[in-house]
Amino acid sequence: MALRELRNDLLLRALKRLPTERTPVWIMRQAGRYLPEYRATRAQAGSFVQLMKNPALACEVTLQPLRRFPLDAAILFSDILTIPDAMGLGLYFEEGEGPRFQRTVRSPDEVAALEVPDIKSELSYVFETVARIREALGDSLPLIGFSGSPWTLMTYMVEGGSSRDFKRAKSLLYREPDAAHALLNKLVAAITQYLIAQADAGADALMLFDSWGGALSAPLYLEFSLHPMQRIVQGLKAVHPDVPVIVFSKGAHAMLDPMARIGADALGLDWGISLHQARALVADRVALQGNIDPAVLLADRPRIRAEVRLALESFGHGHGHVFNLGHGITPDVDPEHLGALLAAVHDLSPHFHQ
Amino acid sequence: MALRELRNDLLLRALKRLPTERTPVWIMRQAGRYLPEYRATRAQAGSFVQLMKNPALACEVTLQPLRRFPLDAAILFSDILTIPDAMGLGLYFEEGEGPRFQRTVRSPDEVAALEVPDIKSELSYVFETVARIREALGDSLPLIGFSGSPWTLMTYMVEGGSSRDFKRAKSLLYREPDAAHALLNKLVAAITQYLIAQADAGADALMLFDSWGGALSAPLYLEFSLHPMQRIVQGLKAVHPDVPVIVFSKGAHAMLDPMARIGADALGLDWGISLHQARALVADRVALQGNIDPAVLLADRPRIRAEVRLALESFGHGHGHVFNLGHGITPDVDPEHLGALLAAVHDLSPHFHQ
Numbered sequence: 229m230a231l232r233e234l235r236n237d238l239l240l241r242a243l244k245r246l247p248t249e250r251t252p253v254w255i256m257r258q259a260g261r262y263l264p265e266y267r268a269t270r271a272q273a274g275s276f277v278q279l280m281k282n283p284a285l286a287c288e289v290t291l292q293p294l295r296r297f298p299l300d301a302a303i304l305f306s307d308i309l310t311i312p313d314a315m316g317l318g319l320y321f322e323e324g325e326g327p328r329f330q331r332t333v334r335s336p337d338e339v340a341a342l343e344v345p346d347i348k349s350e351l352s353y354v355f356e357t358v359a360r361i362r363e364a365l366g367d368s369l370p371l372i373g374f375s376g377s378p379w380t381l382m383t384y385m386v387e388g389g390s391s392r393d394f395k396r397a398k399s400l401l402y403r404e405p406d407a408a409h410a411l412l413n414k415l416v417a418a419i420t421q422y423l424i425a426q427a428d429a430g431a432d433a434l435m436l437f438d439s440w441g442g443a444l445s446a447p448l449y450l451e452f453s454l455h456p457m458q459r460i461v462q463g464l465k466a467v468h469p470d471v472p473v474i475v476f477s478k479g480a481h482a483m484l485d486p487m488a489r490i491g492a493d494a495l496g497l498d499w500g501i502s503l504h505q506a507r508a509l510v511a512d513r514v515a516l517q518g519n520i521d522p523a524v525l526l527a528d529r530p531r532i533r534a535e536v537r538l539a540l541e542s543f544g545h546g547h548g549h550v551f552n553l554g555h556g557i558t559p560d561v562d563p564e565h566l567g568a569l570l571a572a573v574h575d576l577s578p579h580f581h582q
Numbered sequence: 583m584a585l586r587e588l589r590n591d592l593l594l595r596a597l598k599r600l601p602t603e604r605t606p607v608w609i610m611r612q613a614g615r616y617l618p619e620y621r622a623t624r625a626q627a628g629s630f631v632q633l634m635k636n637p638a639l640a641c642e643v644t645l646q647p648l649r650r651f652p653l654d655a656a657i658l659f660s661d662i663l664t665i666p667d668a669m670g671l672g673l674y675f676e677e678g679e680g681p682r683f684q685r686t687v688r689s690p691d692e693v694a695a696l697e698v699p700d701i702k703s704e705l706s707y708v709f710e711t712v713a714r715i716r717e718a719l720g721d722s723l724p725l726i727g728f729s730g731s732p733w734t735l736m737t738y739m740v741e742g743g744s745s746r747d748f749k750r751a752k753s754l755l756y757r758e759p760d761a762a763h764a765l766l767n768k769l770v771a772a773i774t775q776y777l778i779a780q781a782d783a784g785a786d787a788l789m790l791f792d793s794w795g796g797a798l799s800a801p802l803y804l805e806f807s808l809h810p811m812q813r814i815v816q817g818l819k820a821v822h823p824d825v826p827v828i829v830f831s832k833g834a835h836a837m838l839d840p841m842a843r844i845g846a847d848a849l850g851l852d853w854g855i856s857l858h859q860a861r862a863l864v865a866d867r868v869a870l871q872g873n874i875d876p877a878v879l880l881a882d883r884p885r886i887r888a889e890v891r892l893a894l895e896s897f898g899h900g901h902g903h904v905f906n907l908g909h910g911i912t913p914d915v916d917p918e919h920l921g922a923l924l925a926a927v928h929d930l931s932p933h934f935h936q
Binding site: 393394395398399402403442444445446447448479480481482499500501502505520521522523524526527528531538558560 | 835
């Protein structure tokens with residue numbers, strides 16, 4: 229299957245480390261609470277979960293940042309936790325508390341009882357959203373689909389929500405490794421089907437958000453986070469060999485070398501490691517996406533521009549860099565500051581591609 | 583000044599990368615809530631702050647873990663935030679919320695108004711505690727003194743407590759770098775005096791806890807976290823050249839190479855990077871302290887022993903490793919599990935020193 233013909237395919241070329249005229253840029257959580265139009269649509273939907281499950285409104289908020297800003301990709305508006313929700317765990321959000329589940333999966337028996345849902349029907353709202361966005365985008369821009377990684381989904385399923393130290397999830401790894409693998413196997417199967425179906429519906433690139441990979445020691449990361457992601461990447465490549473895959477294990481700076489060997493096209497980076505250092509570690513095996521601290525957007529515009537220049541210089545000359553933050557944009561950012569960041573990427577990056 | 587003559591000087595030799603018969607071990611927060619005798623003494627004191635400011639009781643809780651376990655060092659019972667408290671910010675603890683300050687320092691004017699306290703008198707309770715512990719230890723074991731790092735103290739002073747994203751503190755770095763440096767300069771002066779006075783009172787080794795160094799991008803870490811710590815290390819070495827200094831920037835895995843060049847004797851590590859990888863990065867410039875995930879102590883004893891073996895193998899043969907967790911021991915740990923970890927270090931580590 230060839231790459232979709234798009235008028236702006238900078239992202240897809242950069243993810244494949246092909247030449248581009250400038251550095252493409254998109255922003256994690258670009259459809260988010262910093263935008264007043266997003267807040268209005270969310271209020272109309274009622275809640276975050278209702279917004280995400282409504283294809284018309286989810287499509288609308290996906291498109292909102294593209295109307296304001298010269299971004300090089302759309303990203304599906306959804307959540308990383310749709311699959312455990314489809315498994316019957318009951319996703320909800322407490323104000324200021326992050327995601328929570330009504331039910332948890334903690335014992336080997338609970339893992340055994342967990343069924344892999346019929347992804348196509350249980351998550352049809354996601355694929356309908358993808359199809360609507362694809363239709364609305366036409367041939368203008370690529371669309372990124374995504375899921376949480378198996379280990380990251382497991383932390384929420386075991387803990388019942390966010391955690392500081394992941395004690396219950398880690399205890400399962402240490403005390404019941406067979407049950408942990410059984411749970412991760414079910415998640416690998418579900419996530420693979422899910423991302424294939426997103427690509428079938430029109431996603432041009434796919435991303436695994438391993439938000440909590442950095443919480444694990446090296447041997448546990450390799451066994452319980454990276455290896456399951458490798459199996460997903462293999463499953464995706466078997467069906468959609470030309471759809472680029474991005475893997476982002478936040479905080480796992482010491483794991484970049486093994487991460488670059490699992491067949492992903494690109495790795496996400498946070499600001500804890502410089503693009504220069506990361507590029508030297510991964511050599512020419514993968515593209516890199518990142519990595520400005522979202523706190524930079526709280527600075528004034530000259531400083532924002534200076535930080536963009538530093539990031540571009542840090543990656544250096546050549547192709548294979550997708551500009552992004554190292555984490556989602558925060559609700560308190562002035563949208564005009566994001567505009568300043570994007571303008572700086574457009575202005576300053578062509579030099580690095582000559 | 584020669585090293586103090588101690589019957590067990592394994593820690594001091596390991597920090598200097600001198601030969602030892604086995605790997606020395608101590609545990610961050612070894613005097614803590616996992617011990618019933620600690621909880622009893624804390625209840626007697628009234629609150630954490632009252633306990634820490636009472637030299638007799640602070641000495642008592644420092645000694646408690648040494649009565650149970652074959653540890654190779656005592657560590658002063660105190661808090662990383664004593665200096666901002668002595669600056670008049672009013673340290674207190676909300677149950678389950680971590681440390682808080684009654685007053686914050688956020689503007690250039692507030693930074694300018696902040697006075698470096700008379701450390702000797704304002705923090706006399708700390709030096710009295712150190713002297714009591716030193717007296718009680720006799721020539722048995724070394725005593726570790728410590729402080730929070732300048733950047734870490736700054737985060738609490740600016741934010742008013744713990745933070746997820748350090749937005750206010752980072753905004754000061756980006757928007758008011760001169761004020762940030764002015765604040766850090768005052769903290770460098772205070773911390774240097776404070777640690778010199780701890781060594782004068784009987785501390786045999788000194789540690790800087792840079793709990794939030796890992797939250798900064800590489801250039802900000804170097805400028806606002808590492809460089810101030812380097813000035814402290816230089817100040818300490820000028821007065822106490824033979825007292826080993828340990829620097830621990832939690833989460834700053836990509837910064838180990840510059841960290842190994844500031845004159846510290848040892849670096850603390852969390853479990854996000856293997857001892858093997860870290861040892862290769864720092865070569866023979868510093869000793870390494872760490873790095874087991876505290877969650878390991880929730881596993882069963884055979885697994886705890888296996889994890890100790892993995893850590894010893896990861897560092898490999900040779901000297902310059904101080905065994906520790908990568909973060910403080912948590913309140914829910916069964917003390918007997920810590921006993922199993924220590925027994926494994928005693929049993930398994932001599933092999934690596936042959």
